[in-house]
Amino acid sequence: MSRTIKQADPEPGGKITLQHGLVRSDNYFARFRLAGDSKWRLKSTGSANLAEAEARARDIYWEHRGIRRAGGVLDSVSFGVAAKAWLADFKETTRSKNAHADYTVTIERYLTPYFDGVLLKKIWEISEYDVHQYRKWRNGYWLTGPGSRLKQFKITLNGKTVVKNVPKSWIREPSANTIRNEDIPLKKVFEYARLRNWISQDQIPPIVSPPKEESTRTAFDPRSDHLDILLGCVDDRINDASISAPGKRAVAMSPTIRFQRKVFKVFMNILLMTGIRPGEETRPLKWRDLTHDFVHRNNASGNEQTIEFYLNIRTSKRKNGKESYRAVAVPTRLFVILNQWRDDPDNKFIGADDYILCNPDGTYVKSFNRQFCHLLDECGLTKDVCGIKYEPYSLRHTFATINLAAGVDPWVIAKSMGHADIEMLKRHYGQDSVKHHYEKLAAVFAINAPDRKRNGPDAKKG
Incomplete structure (x- = not known):
């Protein structure tokens, strides 16, 4: 049973009492109330000696008095x-x-x-x-x-x-x-x-974070043949009769591996031709997300009806507790690839609620990183000219780079990729980088460039 040993008034309105027996400890506890405060507080003195506990109780009181005077919160925590x-x-x-x-x-x-x-x-x-x-x-x-x-x-x-x-x-x-x-x-x-x-x-102390690092994202140069090499290698891997690993003999390709490589081809083309995010936006894609719309356009031959295809991409943002979507355009070339995959005899999962990018058991594919790394190793294209490793996101970045170089409105590209504005395009996608204007910069001092002195504005006439 606890009992009060001693009471003291350190200042007018302030109270201190020493308590003993509150817990299974020989130490004394200081129970105190600050002047002008109605709340009682309890704190161990850390001593079983009465004289030491009494001195420590007074120190505890004045420590808390100083904390309150300095504007601190008395009941704060670590x-x-x-x-x-x-x-x-x-x-x-x-x-x-x-x-x-x-x-x-x-x-x-x-x-x-x-x-x-x-x-x-x-x-x-x-x-x-x-x-x-x-x-x-x-x-x-x-x-x-x-x-x-x-x-x-x-x-x-x-x-x-x-x-x-x-x-x-x-x-x-x-x-x-x-x-x-x-x-x-x-x-x-x-x-x-x-x-x-x-x-x-x-x-709350000021916490100033470092500014964002502005850098060009890794993308396959559309002026080179790298994309053709990659996509050609994807088809070759599907058509291979056997597979082999370094130091191991070749074995016949199993139906499971062939199925996975076909799905990987669809994944590669979706990223390259739509620019959606790998993983969070490709995983939930289902066949019901592939939609179409009939559009009437006036041209030289009259009013013509065309069909446009779209993919409805689930976004991470929610509106009114419901999932939100954004539509991305599906080029004809991509639609043909998707249609071929849906008609493939190996693919049994073609229902509206089946995943487009699925495993042989119908579940969605969590990651294509391993297949992507193997593909790059086979093609010898693991890094860009700056020595930065390519990753599946590089295909998304390539989509942005190709469309910017083609003169597509940056706002349309940003909206298709799921950006809130065009700042990301300005900051990360290198349509204005040195690499993309190499010919213009190098042509000034090319070997066969016109003589700047003779053909300049100060050249002598006649």
Whole structure:
């Protein structure tokens, strides 16, 4: 049973009492109420000695008095506690499991270990300088910090904990894009703490993220024969009678592999001719998403009726709780490929609710990354002229590059690709890059260029 040992009035209106026996501990607890406050608070003195506990109780009182005077929140928590509470709420409200997983890794690997383990401050005490120091610590995490001593790390996939080796690509300073992504949960935790009254608005430190890195996305140069080589190799892989791997004898191609290669051909052409996003927008495609529309146009021969084909692409945005779609044009060449795939005797999944890009069992294909890498290796086209690796997204970028070079309205291209405006096209797709104007730039100083001195405005006449 708890009992009051001693009472004191440190200042007019303030109260302190020493309590003993509250829990299974010999330590005394300070129960106190600040002057001008009606709330009683309880905190351990950390001592079983009465004299020491009495002195510590007075220190606790004046510490909290100073916190309130400085504008701090008396019932504040550590950064780790706030981050854990925010993650729990975010998990209940978000539809993106990947975002929750990414934020969890950032918080548990970087943010909490620094702010709770290195800085040792309550969340309301974290300043702009502390955030700046965190940046330095984070930049050296894998080079000289805690990460430099790690050989393996644990990750949870589908509820199972897996141990993996630390990739060599991690052992470097984080890029501006990485820092910007990691700043998202940092800002969210501070905002969540404000909503929970753990900090006030003016106690949130400024967090300035680095600007976006402007770079041209990897795309296959439409002026070269790279696309013809790739698409030709796709057809050759389907028609091969056998398959082989380095160091192994050739074996007959199984129906399953041939089926997968046919689906991969459809995937390649969809990305190249529509510019939709691989993965999130290709996975849910079903045959009912392939639609058509009859259009009447006036031309020299009179009023002519034509048919136009579209794919309805599900977007990640929702309106009024319902899925939203955007229509992308399907060129005649792509429609022929889709029609051939639907009529293929190997394809049994041609119903309205069947997936266009499906496995032999009818489920959707999660990723084509492995097939894409094998294709690039066979063609010897793994990197662009800048040494950047190609990826399935490169076909989407090629769609933008080809259409921009052809003079298609950038707003139409942006809308088809699912961009909100044309800023992404300006920033990332290189219709104005040096590579795409090489002929014009090089022609000025070409060997057979006209003599600039003799043919210039100052040339002598006659």
